[in-house]
Amino acid sequence: xxxxxxxxxxxxxxxxxxxxxxxxxxxxxxxxxxxxxxxxxxxxxxxxxxxxxxxxxxxxxxxxxxxxxxxxxxxxxxxxxxxxxxxxxxxxxxxxxxxxxxxxxxxxxxxxxxxxxxxxxxxxxxxxxxxxxxxxxxxxxxxxxxxxxxxxxxxxxxxxxxxxxxxxxxxxxxxxxxxxxxxxxxxxxxxxxxxxxxxxxxxxxxxxxxxxxxxxxxxxxxxxxxxxxxxxxxxxxxxxxxxxxxxxxxxxxxxxxxxxxxxxxxxxxxxxxxxxxxxxxxxxxxxxxxxxxxxxxxxxxxxxxxxxxxxxxxxxxxxxxxxxxxxxxxxxxxxxxxxxxxxxxxxxxxxxxxxxxxxxxxxxxxxxxxxxxxxxxxxxxxxxxxxxxxxxxxxxxxxxxxxxxxxxxxxxxxxxxxxxxxxxx
RNA sequence: GGAGAGAUGGCAGAGUGGUCGAAUGCGACAGUCUUGAAAACUGUUGUACGAGCAAUCGUACCGAGGGUUCGAAUCCCUCUCUCUCCGCCA
Numbered sequence: 176x177x178x179x180x181x182x183x184x185x186x187x188x189x190x191x192x193x194x195x196x197x198x199x200x201x202x203x204x205x206x207x208x209x210x211x212x213x214x215x216x217x218x219x220x221x222x223x224x225x226x227x228x229x230x231x232x233x234x235x236x237x238x239x240x241x242x243x244x245x246x247x248x249x250x251x252x253x254x255x256x257x258x259x260x261x262x263x264x265x266x267x268x269x270x271x272x273x274x275x276x277x278x279x280x281x282x283x284x285x286x287x288x289x290x291x292x293x294x295x296x297x298x299x300x301x302x303x304x305x306x307x308x309x310x311x312x313x314x315x316x317x318x319x320x321x322x323x324x325x326x327x328x329x330x331x332x333x334x335x336x337x338x339x340x341x342x343x344x345x346x347x348x349x350x351x352x353x354x355x356x357x358x359x360x361x362x363x364x365x366x367x368x369x370x371x372x373x374x375x376x377x378x379x380x381x382x383x384x385x386x387x388x389x390x391x392x393x394x395x396x397x398x399x400x401x402x403x404x405x406x407x408x409x410x411x412x413x414x415x416x417x418x419x420x421x422x423x424x425x426x427x428x429x430x431x432x433x434x435x436x437x438x439x440x441x442x443x444x445x446x447x448x449x450x451x452x453x454x455x456x457x458x459x460x461x462x463x464x465x466x467x468x469x470x471x472x473x474x475x476x477x478x479x480x481x482x483x484x485x486x487x488x489x490x491x492x493x494x495x496x497x498x499x500x501x502x503x504x505x506x507x508x509x510x511x512x513x514x515x516x517x518x519x520x521x522x523x524x525x526x527x528x529x530x531x532x533x534x535x536x537x538x539x540x541x542x543x544x545x546x547x548x549x550x551x552x553x554x555x556x557x558x559x560x561x562x563x564x565x566x567x568x569x570x571x572x573x574x575x576x577x578x579x580x581x582x583x584x585x586x587x588x589x590x591x592x593x594x595x596x597x598x599x600x
Numbered sequence: 601g602g603a604g605a606g607a608u609g610g611c612a613g614a615g616u617g618g619u620c621g622a623a624u625g626c627g628a629c630a631g632u633c634u635u636g637a638a639a640a641c642u643g644u645u646g647u648a649c650g651a652g653c654a655a656u657c658g659u660a661c662c663g664a665g666g667g668u669u670c671g672a673a674u675c676c677c678u679c680u681c682u683c684u685c686c687g688c689c690a
Contacts, residue, residue: 214649217649217650218650220659221649221650221659222659227671230670230671231670234619235618250670252670253669416646539647
């Protein structure tokens with residue numbers, strides 16, 4: 176949600192900034208028009224209400240003819256007000272509807288671009304492994320080692336699901352737990368949130384599109400399966416006023432993530448890359464506006480640190496305006512090298528959503544001076560099921576086995592995945 | 601799933617149709633007193649929207665939404681949530 180006051184005061188800025196995200200300038204004009212109509216009506220209603228209040232105070236002391244007369248007057252005022260209120264509700268609905276469509280303006284530093292092709296590679300880190308054989312894709316490696324069963328998952332649940340089996344089940348759990356601990360060590364507060372939320376939480380974080388969400392018991396419970404724990408975590412402080420002295424507030428959370436992926440038919444159909452259900456450790460930070468940029472860099476550094484410890488080669492991508500989405504002003508993707516696919520693919524990402532989500536969710540901070548501002552909100556992936564893919568592809572061996580990153584040896588209880596390492600069932 | 605109770609300011613808690621944005625207590629903040637602190641006393645202490653350069657003024661908000669009324673925290677309807685007891689359950 177954008178600040179209507181800011182929009183009113185500086186429409187040129189928003190016109191320019193939103194154009195970079197592909198928003199037609201006409202929408203801004205429509206918003207301003209709707210805003211003016213809405214304010215006009217509001218003012219007239221308030222004038223009538225003021226008169227009502229004034230007369231109401233005198234009412235008890237009136238009697239007889241005088242009272243009759245005043246009552247009659249008030250009846251007309253009441254009716255007029257009611258009529259105006261109907262109009263006002265309508266105009267407010269129109270304004271709200273327009274405002275809700277507008278995305279968060281991109282940061283000045285965000286590169287322009289229409290799609291992910293406009294993304295800018297910032298730097299490349301890590302050593303790309305060399306193979307004296309043709310490296311395989313993750314699903315092939317995993318199926319051969321009896322780690323992944325997508326045939327049976329298709330039978331049971333349909334396309335884009337999987338059974339993670341044997342060592343891979345352990346590896347993913349280890350990865351999640353390790354990341355949760357690592358980030359907790361950096362001062363983030365570990366949290367397991369609800370995985371079903373109300374509509375408001377999904378809306379507030381900017382993920383309400385129908386193609387994205389599963390709804391549980393439509394018309395009955397109307398709960399949404401979370402697509403990321405960002406949804407319940409950002410909503411954690413909805414309708415609250417936080418204190419400046421408590422800022423920044425950092426959380427690291429675990430959740431399974433459920434996504435319909437309805438807009439991606441035919442893309443990444445094999446294996447674990449794009450599925451309806453996966454797991455993720457997410458970081459969410461609430462802070463003062465002036466802290467947001469530094470914290471964004473901090474989140475990026477932390478994500479890099481995690482990939483580095485795993486030994487996964489990656490590149491940092493500055494995501495362009497056309498690929499930012501509704502809520503983010505600035506976003507970095509970390510893309511890992513996948514030797515089997517022979518390309519860099521998105522593993523984790525971190526977004527600075529400024530005050531876009533906190534306006535929708537009404538999350539504010541009271542400064543020491545007494546001033547109240549909307550919180551700035553950032554998020555970032557610590558790890559997800561995708562780095563598991565990167566591990567499989569980068570550490571595959573000629574004999575079909577897979578070595579495990581050293582940092583996970585102890586948690587996993589094994590250093591290598593070979594055929595029949597764990598008893599198969 | 602069954603039975604009951606409830607939702608008011610940071611918290612506790614009064615208020616059952618008009619002068620109620622809302623008593624009182626606690627907390628917090630400021631001041632007086634004190635070498636300092638405590639105690640005591642005095643004062644201040646919600647949010648949003650709109651108008652105004654500003655001081656300020658107006659309006660709305662007593663879980664949410666609707667209704668009755670000239671007028672609703674108060675009456676009516678719907679919904680949500682919380683608590684207690686019973687049952688079931690990881």
